[in-house]
Amino acid sequence: MNLTWSRLWDAFRTNLWPIPTLGVLAALVLGLALPxxxxxxxxAESDLIFGGGADAARTVLDAVASSMITVTSLTFSxxxxxxQLASSQFSPRLLRTFTRDLVVQGTLGLFLGTFTYALIVLRSVRTDTGGDSPFVPGISVSVAFVLALASVLALVFFLAHLTRTIRVESMLLGVHQDASQLASRRTDDDxxxxxxxxAMVPEGAVLVKASSSGFLVDVDEQDLVxxxxxxxxxxxxxxxxGDSVVAGTPIGWVWRADGGRWSDDECADLIAQVCARLTTGFERTGTSDVGLxxxxxxxxxxxxxxxxxxxxTTAVHALGHSSALLCELxxxxxxxxxxxxxxxxxRVVLSEPVLDDLLAVAVxxxxxxxxxDQVVMSRLFALLREVAWTDGSGTAGPVAGQLARLRRLVADADLDTMDRATLDLDADRVDEALAGRWDQTGRQH
Known part of the structure; x- marks a missing residue:
């Protein structure tokens, strides 16, 4: 799946309306076709097919429709x-994790689809009053009954899923897994x-200015080449x-590969075409933003x-996931x-974050x-130790820089003697990991 399709799929997944809308459309077709x-x-006679009269069919369908709209309102609430809980208690950036949840979207789609189906079938029921020939769509009513039972089971599953999802451990794991999947797709390009x-940018290179404001979410690499x-x-x-860009500010450079110069019109046309291959959005997405x-x-x-x-404690748990993700990256x-x-x-040089940037975000x-807080700082030292040990070569500079910063913060912090001694020992263990040694008495928090 290329980057453009990944971005479209991500946009589809992170909106609550597409799957419920598809559910309504499917119910509309089914409600017209089954009668x-x-x-x-x-x-046809069968014990599995509804055998009641028109009044009974209308009662069943009306009950299904009215109950489904009530349950749907509850689910939306x-x-x-x-x-709201995720935004206020944890982070507004986690809302994408909830809105892309297929269980939530599928449950809403089933409820709205069942409601729509019951209404469509209800209009096809006819009695013998007013000169109309009676008609009771037994199969259609039976399907409505099955959909109602499926909706009850879906509600139970939705509530169980919701109680599991709002746990902070589940949210942190979901973020970690999404980021790990993106990291695993990174190719070993130049x-x-x-x-x-x-250093590649020569004297006289022309600045490229952003044509729109927002977060840089997509670069059409093939077209840009x-x-x-x-x-x-x-x-x-x-x-x-994932960087925030502002319209009219520089985002890069262009220059002739042969060292020559373009005319003003050629340069303007090139810059316009380059900007057209860059997509900005109102929020960061997980299609190519490894730092999200x-x-x-x-x-x-x-x-x-x-x-x-x-x-x-939640902060320490989050730092544990950050450490694991940094080790993977x-x-x-x-x-x-x-x-x-x-x-x-x-033809194109695309900037992407290095470990130093990512480590700074996490630390x-x-x-x-x-x-x-001694516990939090100990977990930060442990993070540096784990990252240094995992790679062992390319992390020395970034880890050493963050280690020096943490040592300065500890030296300036208002800590008692025991906490300070503990943190000094944790810092020394980072030095040991950078040297390729792991103390057997190392503690885990």
């Missing part, structure tokens, strides 16, 4: 309460360091996926450390990518807000 089948069969990427090749250009997009999962986990940790909530290709044309010539804010 016609009843007319053709002509009231519970969903909204869950969204990768360079950010410094090497910026084609545009650069057709213009004999090299394009460098400096902003990472860490941002969500960090938000949960920071929210838990706020004075109004004061839940350091340290094993996959990171950093700016080089995209080449059919002749293997470099800096929790350290700032949790520097006075």
């Amino acid at each position: 016609e089948l009843d007319r053709r069969i002509g009231g 519970l969903t909204v309460v869950t969204l 990768r360079i360091t950010p410094a090497d990427a910026h 084609s545009v650069a090749r057709d213009h004999g250009a090299v394009v460098f997009i400096e902003r990472d996926p 999962g860490l941002r969500q986990l960090t938000d949960v940790a920071v929210k838990a450390l706020s004075p109004g909530i004061n839940d350091p 340290s094993q996959v290709p990171l950093g700016p990518r080089l995209l080449r044309d059919g002749d293997a010539a470099i 800096e804010q929790p350290a700032h807000y949790g520097c006075g």
Whole structure:
């Protein structure tokens, strides 16, 4: 699945209305088709088919329709309460996790579909009053009864699923799994360091300015390579996926591969085409933004450390998932990518985060807000230790930089003697992991 289709699928998944709408449309078709089948069969006798009269059929269908709209209202109310809880108690960035939940969407689709189906079939029931020939669609009423039973079971399953979903452990695990799936899809393309990427920009390169504001959510890589090749250009997009961009501000450079210059019209046309291949959105998405999962986990940790909530245990759990995710990311290709044309010539340089950036997201804010809590700081030292041990080579610089920062925070924090001694020991264990040693007396929090 290419990036564009991934973005479309993500947009489909993160809205509550598509699947319920499909359920309503399917019920509309079924509600029109089954009565016609009843007319053709002509009231086949079977213990499994509804055998009552028109009044009984109308009673059943009316009961199904009225109960379904009530249950649907309850389900919507519970969903909204869950969204409010996730937003206020944990992080607004977690709302995407709930809105893309297929159980919630499927349950709403079943309830609304059953309601729509009952209404459509109800209009086909005829009595012998007014000169109309009586007609009771037995199969259609039986299907309505089956859908009602399925809706009852779905309600029970929905409530069980909801109680499990709103647990913080389930939310953290869901974020971690989504981020891990994105990390596992990263390919081992040409990768360079950010410094090497910026060193490629020659004197006289033309700035590319954003045409719209928002978060950078998508880059049409193939089209961008084609545009650069057709213009004999090299394009460098400096902003990472998920970065906030503002219309009119620089997001990269373009320059001629042969060192020449374009006319003003050619340059303007190239920049316009480059901007057309960049998509911004009102929120970050998980299609290519490898840092989104860490941002969500960090938000949960920071929210838990706020004075109004004061839940350091949740912060420690979130940091545990951040550590596991960082260890996974340290094993996959990171950093700016080089995209080449059919002749293997470099045409596009796409900036992507490096481990230093991701480690800063996971560590800096929790350290700032949790520097006075020994348990939180111990878990941050453990995070650095685990990341240093997992990779062992490419993490030395980033881990050492964050370790020095945590040591400064501990030195300035108002801690008692025992807590300070514990944290100093935790910091020393990070040094040991960087040197390839793991103390057997290491503690886990």
